[in-house]
Amino acid sequence: MSSVPHIGNTLEFIQADVLARHARANGKEVFFLTGSDEHGTKIQKKALEEKISPKKLVDKISKITKDFKKTLNLSWDGFIRTTDKKRHWPGVFKMWKQLEEAKDIYKRTYRGLYCSGCETFLTDKDIEEGKCIIHQKEPELVEEENYFFRLSAYGKTIKSKIESGEMKVIPQSKANEILSLIDKGLEDVSFSRPKEKLSWGIRVPGDDSQVIYVWADALTNYISAIGYGRDEKEFEKWWPADVQVLGKDVAKFHVAIWPAMLISAKLPLPQKLFIHGFINIEGQKISKSLGNVILPNDLVDKFGTDPVRYYFLREISPFDDGDYSQKRFVERYNSDLAKGLGNFYARVLGLAEKFKKIPNNFSLMELSIEQRIKAVQQNIDKQLDGFMFNDALSEIWSLISVGDSYVNEQKPWSEENGNIKNEKTLFNLLILLNAIGVLVGPFLPDTSKKITSSVSLKGKFIKVKKAANLFPRLE
RNA sequence: GCCGACGUAGCUCAAUGGUGGAGCAGGGCUUUCAUAAGGCCAAGGUUACAGGUUCGACUCCUGUCGUCGGUACCA
Numbered sequence A: 001m002s003s004v005p006h007i008g009n010t011l012e013f014i015q016a017d018v019l020a021r022h023a024r025a026n027g028k029e030v031f032f033l034t035g036s037d038e039h040g041t042k043i044q045k046k047a048l049e050e051k052i053s054p055k056k057l058v059d060k061i062s063k064i065t066k067d068f069k070k071t072l073n074l075s076w077d078g079f080i081r082t083t084d085k086k087r088h089w090p091g092v093f094k095m096w097k098q099l100e101e102a103k104d105i106y107k108r109t110y111r112g113l114y115c116s117g118c119e120t121f122l123t124d125k126d127i128e129e130g131k132c133i134i135h136q137k138e139p140e141l142v143e144e145e146n147y148f149f150r151l152s153a154y155g156k157t158i159k160s161k162i163e164s165g166e167m168k169v170i171p172q173s174k175a176n177e178i179l180s181l182i183d184k185g186l187e188d189v190s191f192s193r194p195k196e197k198l199s200w201g202i203r204v205p206g207d208d209s210q211v212i213y214v215w216a217d218a219l220t221n222y223i224s225a226i227g228y229g230r231d232e233k234e235f236e237k238w239w240p241a242d243v244q245v246l247g248k249d250v251a252k253f254h255v256a257i258w259p260a261m262l263i264s265a266k267l268p269l270p271q272k273l274f275i276h277g278f279i280n281i282e283g284q285k286i287s288k289s290l291g292n293v294i295l296p297n298d299l300v301d302k303f304g305t306d307p308v309r310y311y312f313l314r315e316i317s318p319f320d321d322g323d324y325s326q327k328r329f330v331e332r333y334n335s336d337l338a339k340g341l342g343n344f345y346a347r348v349l350g351l352a353e354k355f356k357k358i359p360n361n362f363s364l365m366e367l368s369i370e371q372r373i374k375a376v377q378q379n380i381d382k383q384l385d386g387f388m389f390n391d392a393l394s395e396i397w398s399l400i401s402v403g404d405s406y407v408n409e410q411k412p413w414s415e416e417n418g419n420i421k422n423e424k425t426l427f428n429l430l431i432l433l434n435a436i437g438v439l440v441g442p443f444l445p446d447t448s449k450k451i452t453s454s455v456s457l458k459g460k461f462i463k464v465k466k467a468a469n470l471f472p473r474l475e
Numbered sequence B: 001g002c003c004g005a006c007g008u009a010g011c012u013c014a015a016u017g018g019u020g021g022a023g024c025a026g027g028g029c030u031u032u033c034a035u036a037a038g039g040c041c042a043a044g045g046u047u048a049c050a051g052g053u054u055c056g057a058c059u060c061c062u063g064u065c066g067u068c069g070g071u072a073c074c075a
Helices: A007-025 A041-050 A054-071 A089-101 A151-163 A172-184 A214-218 A232-238 A248-264 A296-303 A305-314 A326-354 A367-385 A389-410 A419-439 A445-452
Strands: A033-036 A078-081 A105-115 A140-149 A168-170 A192-194 A207-212 A244-247 A272-276 A279-281 A322-324 A461-464
Touching: A007 A244, A007 A272, A007 A305, A007 A367, A033 A054, A041 A054, A054 A078, A054 A296, A089 A105, A089 A214, A089 A248, A140 A207, A140 A248, A151 A172, A151 A248, A168 A172, A172 A248, A207 A214, A214 A248, A244 A248, A248 A272, A296 A305, A305 A326, A305 A389, A305 A445, A322 A326, A326 A389, A326 A419, A326 A461, A367 A389, A367 A419, A389 A419, A419 A445, A419 A461
Parallel strands: A033 A078, A168 A272, A244 A272, A279 A322
Antiparallel strands: A105 A140, A140 A192, A192 A207
């Protein structure tokens, strides 16, 4: 990333975090990795514009990105920077060597139309009537020596891995886009640049005049971070990844180049690639020129971490582009969080606090409620397996409706019921509330903690302690 | 241009070829334990449009219109 991540870039952090927390809750050992790609032309250019060194620039961006861990309450286990010479570079060198050994790296003259304004080679769509669209200048024919990666050799294999489900690409529509590219035939890709053109990067092993092109460098982060090239035991423990979460803009690189590199290096492929869409703001694309960029911190300061997580998981469709709208946010917040979960919490605990002692006796459990909780649990597993964060959440919310209806039916505030009946009602409500608190954990970690620590199921009697309103209503 | 996806209630989205559903918003009724919260009920649709296949089409086929992607060195 060449600038500070906005809410569009942070969606995947939240999604990946839910997957990691959910897997941990199911007893799996998890390594949740993220990081920042810090090399490449864009960084070099941006640094020049800001009149600071590339190192200073990436330090700044990386620090801000790392702060999201706290802002968004993320649970990553590792954060890799591609400028990290100790942890990342050995993996890149090893990968390069493997590709060379497989004879998939070769030197070739690249001939292209170069625009000195853009400081890059132009493609057909950058050129109109022989001139660069941006600079209205005729590009010059430039030749340079590059190392190339034999991507063309791997199209067929990648296709079969996708079609057989060995590497699942979700959603299918994105898989199809790549498959049609493969059918047209993949071309070899340039994997290095002369250092005069691009100095900010990792030098090609054994050839000091060339710098490794950003994709070859950056994609390797997934394995360098977990030990490839420096701690093989650790690497084998974690690779292959169960899932990689990525944005649609980088789908092509992850679904074509990355698997090709892995196959060439004789490494297993990630099992799933989940590709999310983009976020619009009030129906418009995020763009600096429109000035509609929203930073995650702005939202969190205003609404809190869990509500922000909730909105993006519940309101944004996991596979298509989504929209952030202030109005929708407030609607969601009030209906689901304040009047839904927050009110249910206050309602149940308020009732419970009026009773001196609620026996902690599971024989009081209503079968229908118990079964409903179990069903929701299973459905969440299923929904998250398919990355349907929104549907998983509405499963949990259906339990709140069950609870609210149950309160209305049983009227546990009425003394006419007698103590025994009311105790049973409260027992069921507290079990239900606690279950909701647990289930909501991967999505809303803070809220989960607040709920579960309000209900203590340890002794002979249930102890309750009502905290402040979870989600004060917004006007 | 070529390839592909999509178009369903005001909004966000569901519906193996077999009576088009849910949540939210808006409307009515109702409860009082709770954050002027909860519950219940009704309403809301020519499934973009026009044809076709079929006993039967949101679903399959063709065309039109509209929206959005992909079209390789843009993190």
